[in-house]
Amino acid sequence: xDADKVPPQSETVRTRWGVRKRATxxxxxxxxxxxxxxxxxxxxxLQSALVASTETLTRQQAEDVIxxxxxxDLDEAGKYVRxxxxxxxxxxxxxxxxxxxxxxxxxxxxxPITTLRPEAxxxxxxxxxxxxxLPDDELFVVATGVGEDGKxxxxxxxxxxxxxxxxxxxxxxxxxxxxxxLVAGVGVGVWILVGRSLRQVERIRGQVAGINARRLDGRVExxxxxxxxxxxxxxxNMMLERLQASDLEQRRFVSDASHELRSPLATLSAGVEIxxxxxxxxxxxxxxxxxxxxxxxxxxxxEDLLTLAKTNDGGLxxxxxxxDLDDVLDEEVRRLRSTSKHEIEALxxxxxxxxxxxxxxxxxxxxxxxxxxxxxxxxSIEVRNTADGVLLTIDNDGPPVLVAERERIFERFVRLxxxxxxxxxxxxxxxxxxxAIMSAHSGRILSMEAPGGGCRFELAFPGxxxxxxxxxxQRLTLLQGLGKPLRHGRx
Numbered sequence: 001x002d003a004d005k006v007p008p009q010s011e012t013v014r015t016r017w018g019v020r021k022r023a024t025x026x027x028x029x030x031x032x033x034x035x036x037x038x039x040x041x042x043x044x045x046l047q048s049a050l051v052a053s054t055e056t057l058t059r060q061q062a063e064d065v066i067x068x069x070x071x072x073d074l075d076e077a078g079k080y081v082r083x084x085x086x087x088x089x090x091x092x093x094x095x096x097x098x099x100x101x102x103x104x105x106x107x108x109x110x111x112p113i114t115t116l117r118p119e120a121x122x123x124x125x126x127x128x129x130x131x132x133x134l135p136d137d138e139l140f141v142v143a144t145g146v147g148e149d150g151k152x153x154x155x156x157x158x159x160x161x162x163x164x165x166x167x168x169x170x171x172x173x174x175x176x177x178x179x180x181x182l183v184a185g186v187g188v189g190v191w192i193l194v195g196r197s198l199r200q201v202e203r204i205r206g207q208v209a210g211i212n213a214r215r216l217d218g219r220v221e222x223x224x225x226x227x228x229x230x231x232x233x234x235x236x237n238m239m240l241e242r243l244q245a246s247d248l249e250q251r252r253f254v255s256d257a258s259h260e261l262r263s264p265l266a267t268l269s270a271g272v273e274i275x276x277x278x279x280x281x282x283x284x285x286x287x288x289x290x291x292x293x294x295x296x297x298x299x300x301x302x303e304d305l306l307t308l309a310k311t312n313d314g315g316l317x318x319x320x321x322x323x324d325l326d327d328v329l330d331e332e333v334r335r336l337r338s339t340s341k342h343e344i345e346a347l348x349x350x351x352x353x354x355x356x357x358x359x360x361x362x363x364x365x366x367x368x369x370x371x372x373x374x375x376x377x378x379x380s381i382e383v384r385n386t387a388d389g390v391l392l393t394i395d396n397d398g399p400p401v402l403v404a405e406r407e408r409i410f411e412r413f414v415r416l417x418x419x420x421x422x423x424x425x426x427x428x429x430x431x432x433x434x435x436a437i438m439s440a441h442s443g444r445i446l447s448m449e450a451p452g453g454g455c456r457f458e459l460a461f462p463g464x465x466x467x468x469x470x471x472x473x474q475r476l477t478l479l480q481g482l483g484k485p486l487r488h489g490r491x
Contacts, residue, residue, distance in 0.1 A: 019194065019198060020191065020194045020195055020198055023190055023194045024187050024190045024191045024194065027186055027187065027190040028183055028186060028187040028190075031182065031183050031186045032179070032183050035175075035179045035182065035183070036179075039172075039175045039179070042171075042175075043168055043171065043172055043175075046167070046168055046171060047164065047168045050163075050164035050167060050168070051140075051161070051164060054140055054159050054161060054164060055125075055140060055142075057086075057089075057159065058089070058140060058141075058142045058157045058158070058159045059123070059142050059157075061084070061085075061086075061089065061091065061157045062123070062142050062143075062144045062155050062156075062157040063144075064080075064084065065077055065080065065081060065084075065091060065093065065155045065157070066144060066146045066155055068080045069093075069146050069148055069153065069155070070146065070148075074093065074101065074102070074148065074153070077093060077102065078093060078101065078102030081093060081102045081103065081104050082102065082103075082104055084104070085104035085105065088159060088160040088162070088163055089104070089157065089158070089159045089160075090103075090104055090105060090107075090108050090113060090134065090139070090156075090157070090158040090159075091103070091104040091155075091156070091157050091158075092104070092108055092112060092113055092154075092155075092156040092158075093153060093154070093155055093156075094112055094117075094153065094154040094155075094156060095151075095153060096151045096152055096153065098112060098117065098154075099112075100112060101153065107134060108134070112156065113128060113131065113134075113139065113141055113156055113158045114126060114128055114141045114143055114156055114158070116141070116143035116154070116156075117143070117145075117154055118143050118144060118145040118154065119145045119152065120145045120146060120147040120152050121144075121145060121146070121147075122144070122145045123142060123143070123144045123145075124142075124143045124144075125140070125141060125142045125143070126141050126143075127139065127140055127141070127161075128141050128158065137162055138160070138161050138162065139158040139159065139160055139161070140158065140159050140160075140161055141156060141157070141158045142156070142157050142158075143155070143156050197229060200223050200225070200229045201229065201232070203220075203221065204220045204221075204229075204232065204233055204236060207219075207220040207221065208220060208236060208240075211240065216240065216243055216244040216247055217244060218240070219237045219240060220233050220236050220237060220240075221233065222234060222237065252412075252413075261298065261301065261302075264294040264295070264298040264301075265298070267290070267291070267294045268291055268294050268295065268298075271287045271290060271291045271294075272291070274287065275287055275291075301429070304429040304430070304433060305429070307362075307433050307436070318355065318356040318359060318440060318441070319356050319357075319358070320354055320355055320356060321354070321355075321356075321357065322352055322353075322354060322464075323352065323353050323354070323355050323356075323357045323360060324350070324351070324352055325351045325352065325353050325360070325383055325390055325392065325461065326348040326349065326350050326351050326383050328357065328360055328361050328364060329346065329348055329364060329381060329383055329392070330346075330348065331361070332361060332364050332365055332368055333346050333368075333381060335365075336368055336372060336379075340372055340379070342372065342375050342376075342377055342378055342379050342396075343377060343378045343379070344378075344379050344380075344381070345378070345379070345380045345381070346380075346381040346382070347380075347381070347382045347383070347384075348381070348382070348383045349383055349384045349385055351383050351384070351385050351390040352390075352464060353389070353390050353441075353461045353462075353463075353464065354441075354462075354464055355441045355461070356441075359437045359440070359441075360437070360441070362433065362434075362437060363433070363434040363437040363438060363445075363459070364392070364434075364459075366430035366431065366433055366434045367394050367430075367431070367434050367445075367457050367459065368381075368394060369430060370430055370431060370457070371394050371395075371396040371398075371455070371457070372396075374396060374398035374399070374455065375396035375397055375398050376396075376397045376398055377397055378396065378397045379394070379395070379396045380393075380394070380395040380396075381393070381394050381395075382395075385463075386463075388460070388462070388463060389443075389460060389461050389462045389463035390460070390461040390463065391458065391459070391460050391461075392458070392459040392460075392461070393456055393457070393458050393459075394456070394457045394459075395450040395454055395455065395456045395457075396454055396455050397453070397454040398454060398455050399454075399455065400447075400448070400449040400450070400453075400454060400455040400456070401447045401448075401455060406446070406447040406448065409431055409447055410431050410432055410434075410435040410445065410447075411432060412428065412429055412432045413428035413429065414428055414431075414432075431445075434459075438459060441461065441462075442462050443459065443460055443461045443462060444459075444460050445457065445458070445459050445460075446458045446460075
């Protein structure tokens, strides 16, 4: 791709509706909808409460008039009617013929308010409108029959509903006028708050945009706001720290790998040139073993690098199956016996784990080769079953790894001193590969000091659901130059 076609990384992405506009519009729409729904519900509830209150007061007033009629007489009840009516309320007492016997106001003294004529102790109600004698548009009327001297009189109490309607209308207009102000206030508040928050995000974005592969040591400013913006800045800094550490590790790995490959390549190149210059072939006969050794060394190094590269690409691919770990150790011990000058002692319990037999053998072989290089006279191997799984310990009587170096020793191309150099046969990758294989098998590998002195490597494997059948341990005492190992407890 041409360089002029690549958009600059620092270019700001422009959108039609940014976060600030969307947040403000969403907040305004939500508040407006809530006000609309809440206002309608409030008006309905208010109207219902006012109507219920009017009905209750009207019925209570009718009962009070009836009490005066029953306990006293019609004349006293008439006096009470003329003095007890509240504003917007009209009271009548109708005789058995339907004529007005008593009324609370002169406007209702001639004509009955309602045509309802209930029986004694019966209460009827209705809404009446359009009365010419009264200014109210609509009335709620309660009519109750009461017996007196063998006759049935009717107590009528009417209350206007105009007050309730006006109250509801007033509240509705008030809400209609206040709602736009409230919505506008919410919109302005959200616009300001989101803008302030986005300024912090934009500052972080700008600082991150200025960090490239050449200056991964840059960090973003962490605002002391104790909110999500502060958490975002801290997360960005942690991500940058991980990127920087990964970049440094990659650069160191490439540098170490190129350094390791340079030496055998130089030897091979020089050897080939010298041998080619000698037409007699004598030089080739002298140098072919050296060149073959350098070729093998470079092949092993490339294989180790490929193995570690696979661990970086998402993990090793394992062909898992049930593996008898003691058989794997038995084979590796035999291999080591054929080349080692040290005393090799092995105590192997029958132990079964789940894993890739080839990779497990590779991990064990790398640790055993490390022990072989640094042992003085003796190597001890032990496999035993524990409550948590299977534990493999490999001891040698060489100097133990320093406490400060026991984690770093499993890094790539790490050699702790001159004795652990490439000239002694190690590339600095064996223990790193062993650690990667153990991690892929959900196990662990540790370096420590052996109980009796010397260096110990401990490999712990997770156990299986069904433990292997118990059998007596086998003990192999292998000495360089002896015949087959002595085996106990195995057929």
